[in-house]
Amino acid sequence: MARFHPLPVAEVERLTDDSVSLTFAVPPELREEYRHTAGQHLTLRRRADGVDVRRTYSICSPAPDPAGEGPGTLRVGVRLVDGGAFSTYALKEIGVGDVLEVMTPAGRFTLDPAPGLFAAVVGGSGITPVLSIAATLLAREPSARFCLIRSDRTAASTMFLEEVADLKDRYPERFQLVTVLSREEQQAGLPSGRLDRTRLAELLPALLPVDRVAGWFLCGPYGLVEGAERALRALGVDRTRVHQEIFHVDEGPAPAAVIPAAAHSTVTARLDGRAGTWPVAEGESLLDTVLRNRSDAPYACKGGVCGTCRALLVTGEVRMDRNFALEPEETEAGYVLACQSHPLTEKVELDFDR
Structure with a gap:
């Protein structure tokens, strides 16, 4: 289960006029939790004007040796986005010694070394x-x-x-x-x-x-x-x-023709070994329903890009508005992005643990 931990910034390096790299120091007791496969990303979190702001950035440092201990540092690259709440903060304010909330590594854009x-x-x-x-x-x-x-x-x-x-x-x-x-x-x-x-x-x-x-x-x-x-x-x-x-995805295609969601639906979600069932409000994504009741539900971008909210659709049917994160094999196996999913049946069951 992905979790946030406070990690100190060990280095800030200017890469270009509009990009920096951030290196985080990982204490010994957390190094196994931050063991990652090459290609995975980190979600960074901060509170800004009372709003929880999360952004996902890929790890650029090599993956640790499987036979050794987890990484002592993690490095990500951040490029400035026009109007970006987090990227502007990263380029203009973050300094060495600052402590950020960093989620444990996630993502399936990976490669296990092979000939x-x-x-x-x-x-x-x-x-x-x-x-x-x-x-x-x-x-x-x-x-x-x-x-x-x-x-x-x-x-x-x-x-x-x-x-x-x-x-x-x-x-x-x-x-x-x-x-x-x-x-x-x-x-x-x-x-x-x-x-x-x-x-x-x-x-x-x-x-x-x-x-x-x-x-x-x-x-x-x-x-x-x-x-x-x-x-x-x-x-x-x-x-x-x-x-x-x-x-x-600003230049991506518009979502497919919208199929109306079911009028009265409930979602059952299993998360970190515990399950609950809640009514889905009109127009609400399944992720937002779960978040109203379980603040520890995993998410980052809410735009169908990062894949952090990936869950297995156990029962029911959903409409997934956009998908820029899941491979065809994953959708065929029944996985959905909770942030983009709306119920088409009266009962829907998701498993975030599988």
């Missing part, structure tokens, strides 16, 4: 989880290779430049880096411009043997991830080899 060729297409801050994935894979699996295709606006806006360059220096034969700048010409390399579906469909086969890639990791804004996914599908890549994490 083979792996690849990623990332945009902007989408580099954050992939940096952890690539660094962990290359350090632990001597026969693995990784190809990183990254898109940024300009060189000055590129996060984790030094860390990616260090990977290239340490693993010159096993780490391939391809950089595309959308608003700035490079002296060498690919021409500037956006990485859309058409360009990726031409570029990817020229860079690596697409059919031999064991796993693709797509992360960043919705448009880039969707374009990359469609390009891979056109190239015949099986969907089980493609993993996605969306960071921004």
Whole structure:
């Protein structure tokens, strides 16, 4: 069960004009709780003007060795979002020694190190989880290779430049880096411009043997991830080899036609070994119903992006407005995002523990 703990900020590093990394110190007694798989994220929480503000940020540091102790530090990357309540606070106010509420690691955009060729297409801050994935894979699996295709606006806006360059220096034969700048010409390399579906469909086969890639990791804004996914599908890549994490959905599609929710419904939710049943108010998501009665229900973004509120639909039917977090295999197995789910039957049962 995910839980918040207060962790002190050990380091704040300015990465670009609009991004920073935050490093948290993890005390020995909590290191097992903060053991993470490469690619997972942390949810940070603060109270602002009486409102509980939560935001999710990917861990960029390598995952700890399974045979060793949990991590002594955790590092995340934060990019400023226009009007962002938490990102503005992170860039302008957070300092070393400040204590933040940090949820234990979560997320399924992950890779357990294994032999083979792996690849990623990332945009902007989408580099954050992939940096952890690539660094962990290359350090632990001597026969693995990784190809990183990254898109940024300009060189000055590129996060984790030094860390990616260090990977290239340490693993010159096993780490391939391809950089595309959308608003700035490079002296060498690919021409500037956006990485859309058409360009990726031409570029990817020229860079690596697409059919031999064991796993693709797509992360960043919705448009880039969707374009990359469609390009891979056109190239015949099986969907089980493609993993996605969306960071921004402003440009995403509108929700599907709304199916009216049931007029009088109840939700039964199992959470941390305890279950309860409550009526669902009109227009309310199942997550909001549970939160009115169990403040410890897990959530972060409430936008269908982070997957923190993932739960198994045990009985009943729901309408899920948006889903940018669950893989097709998860939805087929019955998992839903509670923050996006509305009841279509009089009784609905969710299990947050499975």
